[in-house]
Amino acid sequence: MQKRSYILSLLIVFLLSPFLLKAQIQEFKDSIIQISGITMTADSLKAIPAVSIMVKGQGRGTISNRQGVFSIVVFKGDTLSFSAVGFKKKDYKIPVNLPGNAYSLIQLMIEDTTYLPATIIRPYLTKEEFERAFASMDIPDDAYEVARKNTEGNRLRALARVTPIDGREGTNMYLKKQAQSLYYAGQPPPQNIFNPLSWAQFIQAWKRGDFKRKDDDN
Incomplete structure (x- = not known):
């Protein structure tokens, strides 16, 4: 049922x-x-x-x-x-x-009326006071001046010394080393003893004192 x-x-x-x-x-x-x-x-x-x-x-x-x-x-x-x-x-x-x-x-x-706070404009008392205030006024940099300061050679070199490499640069460096190691696979890599460019870099480093012992400075 x-x-x-x-x-x-x-x-x-x-x-x-x-x-x-x-x-x-x-x-x-x-x-x-x-x-x-x-x-x-x-x-x-x-x-x-x-x-x-x-x-x-x-x-x-x-x-x-x-x-x-x-x-x-x-x-x-x-x-x-x-x-x-x-x-x-x-x-x-x-x-x-x-x-x-x-x-x-x-x-x-309905239009919305916005009331701004009152602004009081007062002139300088004397001409000398105006000239002194105008000469000491801090005028902010415009966009062109800011861009010029940010792209100065000294500033870019200083940033390059302290800025770490990003992921793209690290990947390119790794792939470049891998390609170089595979290029000379099965044979000894070339020696730079007869490379004029390497000798020029060695001489410049010697003149700068890169190989100078630290004990000689004391």
């Missing part, structure tokens, strides 16, 4: 599952809505371009074009956040019971 009722329950679920799935799909379709609209100023009804329209809590959105027109697909019940430079932020909550899957919106935005 229990087995029969269990089979009957499975049969009922199997028969009703297409209708339930269809109802869920229909409900999902009904919850999606495409919002198309335009962002305008509240006082003069002028189009506002480059307005950021974000869906709160979802990290996605869109931007209005040059004519202030925008379009975005959201769910009913979501909140759209409108923000633009020079205007107050505005939120709009989409009604849950909004009929249909398309809705047109005209979002009016």
Whole structure:
């Protein structure tokens, strides 16, 4: 008896599952809505371009074009956040019971006035005081001067002595040594005793005192 009722329950679920799935799909379709609209100023009804329209809590959105027109697909019940430079932020909550899957919106935005702190400009008391302040003024370097200082020969040489090699340089050095060792595989490597360049480097090092014993300095 229990087995029969269990089979009957499975049969009922199997028969009703297409209708339930269809109802869920229909409900999902009904919850999606495409919002198309335009962002305008509240006082003069002028189009506002480059307005950021974000869906709160979802990290996605869109931007209005040059004519202030925008379009975005959201769910009913979501909140759209409108923000633009020079205007107050505005939120709009989409009604849950909004009929249909398309809705047109005209979002009016109010200009936001920003008050900067007062700046008082006072002249120097005397001409001599102005000349002294002008002569001692620290003028910051421009981009050209900063680039010139960063590419000086002395600075580059100093950085080259303390800057470690990166991964690319280390890999190239290793591959170069490996290629050199494989090039002379099976035969003795050449001796630099008859190499004029090596003798010139040896003589320069000798003149610089690279081979001088440390005991001779004391």
